[in-house]
Amino acid sequence: MSTLTDLLSISVARAPDAVAVAEDERRITYTQLWAAAGRQANALHTAGLAGEAVLLALSPGIAWVTALLGAWRAGAAAVPVDVTHPPERLARLARGCHAAGAITRTGRAPAWASTVTAIAGTMPGPVGQEPHKAPPGDDAVACLWHTSGSTGTPKPVPVPHRAVASRAAAMPHLATIISGDRIAQLTSPSFDAVLWEVLCALTTGAHLQIASAADRTPGPALAAFLARHRITAFTCTPTQLAATPAVELPHLRRIVLGGEALHPGPVAWWLERHEVANAYGPTEVCVQAFFADRIRPDDDPVPIGRPLPGVLACVLDEHRRPVAAGLPGELYLGGDGLATGYLGMPAATEQAFLDLRHPGDSSHSARHRLYRTGDRVRALPDGQLTFLGRIDDQINLGGVRLEPGEVEACAVRMPGIRAAALLAEPASNGRRPRLVLHIEGVQGEDTEHLPTALRLHLARQLPPTAVPALIICHTSLPRTASGKIDRRNLAGAPLPPAPASSNGAVLPEAAAGWWQQWTGSPPDQGRDFFAAGGDSLTALAFLQLLNEHYGTAITLDDFYARPTTQFLADHLAPKSPS
Structure with missing residues (x-):
């Protein structure tokens, strides 16, 4: 299998003067990008950061893409973060992944990671000396992502070069991306779906168009961005697509949906006019593990497709035995794209990454490393799988996987709160799905202003996607006979009506x-x-x-x-x- 740097350098050789990345009116060719990435790699070597975890503390743009490629060429483990997230959370991420360095706009370490060695991101310039170290091996860490943790601590997921290279070879082919395509870069750098955008563009000689913060928000601005830049392919969640106005986009050819369950109704307009695929894959198996092409408005159930090349997949029952075709079970995944576990979390790794016999292995003796997804699936008559839901309390909201325990643990750290339970309220009446946090206040405490204070407390420690829309205060939360919070009872309880007043306020x-x-x-x-x-x-x-x-x-x-x-x-x- 070709290495990641091999795949990227092929595009440079084939289309040296083609536009690789564009941001606003700025453009950079493949030759310029490769040279800038080489200078970034040399700067990392000089700073002693080759082979270390390096924070990409940059906003999405040409400099961010250059930093990612430079880290890969230097053999550093890139740690993409969203610099708009609360500093307290970013500091926890930096500590948890043992970051030794950071690439920033100014070359100064961010306040939330003040002890790391910082270097500046590089921009186009003269062709420099090639990095003076051999490319990293297949097992070296290429990226370090973070997923929600049930104990309140995000889990670092190290993804090796072989995993990224495997997806780089498969994803553009499945999505039929070619050199003439213009790929939209819409995803936050803290989510691994950004790799689909970068790899599908830069391994095929296509054009990666970076969206501004305003343009990447679903709505009229996003639709205008897609039209203005003649975008031919992009990826997003079904929720994001449903929130995008239905406008004719003659250049648009391919949409790849993922991150959450797809229900055709809200996106039927797009399904009728464009090639829409449905992809599935947890962060622990690197972006995508399954791919279903050409979803139709009348698909029921909607498939998540078949495994990508190099993916091991099996559906097992609660005793980890294969289920019969058509029966539900839990999906286990392995193969080239598998992460190495959770960095510094041996107990969580042991629980989720298991050595099992794969039912499709004819040797019947070899054991394979498999990730336990926690997702219930079943096989359709044509062999594709369909997603049925979770086997636990994990929430998926707009493509973001969220462990309720992370938010609940953060909530109860605030004085005045005894217990908390996070639920997801489904979409209704044109409103998006949203998070609802039920809290139990300490007896005798004033609870009138508790929800407002708690929302501010959570916003300073969690990403915006994890801050609940509603916070409801209870004298006591319902509990089961065993003393656990009764989530089913809470889910069925009516929500309080939206407050209104007659203060005469009128908005422009x-x-x-x-x-x-x-x-x-x-x-x-x-x-x-x-x-x-x-x-x-x-x-x-x-x-x-x-x-x-x-x-x-x-x-x-x-x-x-x-x-x-x-x-x-x-x-x-x-x-x-x-």
């Missing part, structure tokens, strides 16, 4: 339209954004639009403290600027 026309777009309900007087249907991600997009349009500087913390129409009316100009 543009703000009112965006409020309705992101919550799914009109901005009634005094309405609470989160109770009305918003969540932390939509709040980010909403505030970005408001601040750009009205020239304000409302922060997310400001809005968490007072997420009402009255607060916005007090801060927005009475009329839109000319």
Whole structure:
């Protein structure tokens, strides 16, 4: 199998002057990108960071792609992070993966990782000396991602070069990506789906177009970005696609959906007009493990497809015996794309990565390393698998895997909270699915302002995707006979009505339209954004639009403290600027 650097260098040789990556109006050719990555690799060698874990503390852009390739060429383990996440969380990630270095815009270490060795990201320039070290071996760590942890600590997932190279060889072929394609880069760098975008573009000689923060948010801006840059292929979650306006995009050819269960109804318009694939794969098996091509609006059930080349897959019962064809079971995965476990977490690794006999192995004796996904699946008559749900409490919201325990542990660390239970409320009435946190306050404590204080507390330690939309205070949470929180009882309980008041607050026309777009309900007087249907991600997009349009500087913390129409009316100009 070709190495990762082999696959990338082939594109450089085939199309040296073609555009490799574009950001706004800036462009970089394959020759320039490869040279810049070489300079980045040499800088890592000089700083003594070759072979170490290196944080990519950069916003999405040409410099970020260069840093990723430079880390790979230097043999460093790239640790992509989202620099917009709370500093406390980023500091935990840096400590957990034992980061020794960071690539930053300024060359100075970030405040949340002040002890690491920092170097500056490189941009296009003269062709420099090639990196003075042999390419890393197949088992060397290429990337280190983080998944949600049930104990409250994110789990570092080291993914070796052989895994990334295996996916780089398979994913573009399955998605039929060719050198003339223009691939949208929409994914946050903290999610491994960003590898689909980078690898599908740069191993085929295609053009990778970086979206700005505003353009990558599902909605009219994203649709305009896809049209303006004549995007031919992109990947996103079904939730993100459903939130994108149905507009004709004559250049668009391929959409690859993944990250969560696909229900055809909300995206039927896209299924009827474009080639839409459904991909499946946990971070522990590197981006994708299954691929189903050409999903149709009438597919029921929707397949996740067949294994990618090099993927070992088996469906087992609770005793880890193969299930009969068509019966449900848990999916176990192995092969070329398998991660090495969870860094520094031997107990979690032992629980999830098992040495088992693969039922498809004719030797009947060899044992294979397999990852226990926790996902229930069954085989369809044509041999493809379909996803049935989880066997545990793990939540998947908009493509983000979230262990309830991570949020609950963070919540109970705040004084005044005795217990917490996180649930996912399904989508309804045009509103997105959202997180609801039920809390039990300490007896005798004032609970009136507890939800607001807790939301601020969580926002400073968790990524926006993990901050609950609703926080509901209980005198006591329901419990089972064994004393555990009764989640089924909570899931069936009615939610409190959205608060409203007659304070006379009226939002300007543009703000009112965006409020309705992101919550799914009109901005009634005094309405609470989160109770009305918003969540932390939509709040980010909403505030970005408001601040750009009205020239304000409302922060997310400001809005968490007072997420009402009255607060916005007090801060927005009475009329839109000319």
